[in-house]
Amino acid sequence: AAENACRITLGQVNQVRPKLPLLKILQAAGAQGETFTLKEVMHYLGQYIMVRQLYDKRQQHMVYCGGDQLGELLGLESFSVKDPSPVYDMLKRNLTSAAL
Numbered sequence: 001a002a003e004n005a006c007r008i009t010l011g012q013v014n015q016v017r018p019k020l021p022l023l024k025i026l027q028a029a030g031a032q033g034e035t036f037t038l039k040e041v042m043h044y045l046g047q048y049i050m051v052r053q054l055y056d057k058r059q060q061h062m063v064y065c066g067g068d069q070l071g072e073l074l075g076l077e078s079f080s081v082k083d084p085s086p087v088y089d090m091l092k093r094n095l096t097s098a099a100l
């Protein structure tokens, strides 16, 4: 019925489609599929940083991504998780809306 059709599209409306370089990073962290919510993108990027041990063990808010594909995407050698702006700028460049 109409309300079901509406609910299906609402479920889709907040999906984003990562461009290929970002999708490869998310898949390396265990992501399946090609569209995600922003929350899922952030979760998989966090997992990627953990799995690739890109964070400093002593200063755990510092991420050293130079030499990693993540650093290529961000255009940074390092960043602090306390200042998410470089990450959001990268996402603006690497996410397209997956709205139907």
Ligand SMILES: C[C@@H](c1ccc(Cl)cc1)n1cnc(-c2ccccc2)c1-c1c(C(=O)NCCN2CCN(C3CCCCC3)CC2)[nH]c2cc(Cl)ccc12
Binding pocket: 042, 043, 044, 045, 046, 047, 049, 050, 055, 060, 061, 081, 082, 083, 084, 085, 087, 088
């Ligand atoms: C608030 C949030 C955040 C989220 C987005 C942004 Cl742009 C900044 C900050 N955050 C706070 N610390 C981290 C973090 C720190 C070191 C290593 C991995 C993650 C995160 C990040 C998450 C995440 O999904 N975080 C869940 C809880 N985290 C706590 C920290 N935990 C680890 C900290 C290092 C030691 C082991 C536990 C992992 C789970 N996703 C991210 C993706 C990126 Cl591109 C960068 C950072 C994060």
